[in-house]
Amino acid sequence: xLLYFIGWMTGGVSLLTLAAVSIDRLLALTLHxxxxxxxxxxxxxxxxxxxxxxxxTLNVARFWMSKKWYFIAIAFFVLPFLVITISTLKIFQISRxxxxxxxxxxxxxxxxxxxxxxxxxxxKSAVTVLYIYGLFVVAYLPWxxxxxxxxxxxxxxxxxxxxxxxxxxxxxxxFLNPVVYCWRNREIRRAVKNILRRxxx
Numbered sequence: 691x692l693l694y695f696i697g698w699m700t701g702g703v704s705l706l707t708l709a710a711v712s713i714d715r716l717l718a719l720t721l722h723x724x725x726x727x728x729x730x731x732x733x734x735x736x737x738x739x740x741x742x743x744x745x746x747t748l749n750v751a752r753f754w755m756s757k758k759w760y761f762i763a764i765a766f767f768v769l770p771f772l773v774i775t776i777s778t779l780k781i782f783q784i785s786r787x788x789x790x791x792x793x794x795x796x797x798x799x800x801x802x803x804x805x806x807x808x809x810x811x812x813x814k815s816a817v818t819v820l821y822i823y824g825l826f827v828v829a830y831l832p833w834x835x836x837x838x839x840x841x842x843x844x845x846x847x848x849x850x851x852x853x854x855x856x857x858x859x860x861x862x863x864x865f866l867n868p869v870v871y872c873w874r875n876r877e878i879r880r881a882v883k884n885i886l887r888r889x890x891x
Contacts, residue, residue, distance in 0.1 A: 695749055697857050701833075702745035702766060704864040708826060709770035710737060711871075712777035715819055719784050764841075767834045771826075778823050818874040822867060829863030832856040 718725050748766065752759040833856040840849060872879050 697861070698752075699745045699749050700864065701857070701860045702748065703741050704860070704867070705767070705770050705830070706741040706745070707738070708822065708867065709773040709777075710741075711867075712774045712781075712819060712822070716777045716780050716784075719781060763837055764834070767830060767837075771830070774823060774826060778819050781819050814874065818870065821870050821874070825863050825866055825870070829859045833860050 714729060717729060721728060748762065751762075755762070833853070836849060836853045836856050840853070843849070845853075872882055
């Protein structure tokens with residue numbers, strides 16, 4: 691029971707964090723110079739703390755909500771899924787817009803280098819988000835389908851076994867997300883290296 695509770699809690703936090711990261715990447719592309727003044731470390735810390743409080747509260751509430759909790763669990767998956775999907779589509783729209791500006795023969799030469807840098811950053815962010823989005827769908831869609839099925843047919847032995855594999859996929863997804871970001875983002879790689887160097891001293 692404790693492992694089940696921890697699994698739901700950590701999986702929920704991972705899902706919310708994934709949605710927050712997708713919004714963060716969109717804000718980085720749209721806010722430009724204002725990004726560092728709006729997205730600050732204290733605000734990020736409060737958001738993450740809020741995720742943990744919300745996930746713990748939701749998992750504790752399931753002991754009193756019975757089957758109604760399944761509707762909340764499904765909504766808990768659908769809403770972040772929509773946020774991630776919309777953010778990903780927006781990022782690709784911005785990437786296409788910047789690309790069309792670069793291809794426009796009437797763009798001023800003085801702005802060309804700036805736009806080229808922007809489109810390269812935008813394209814890289816879009817591809818990174820696409821990787822994360824693909825991992826998210828592959829990992830969470832089976833879990834979502836099995837959770838929905840459990841509401842209608844209960845928990846037969848076959849469904850329990852399949853659910854265990856689906857939860858394992860969710861945990862693997864939580865592990866792979868930081869790996870992908872470190873692989874695709876130089877700033878994150880540099881920050882991780884700095885933390886590891888400090889730990890050695």
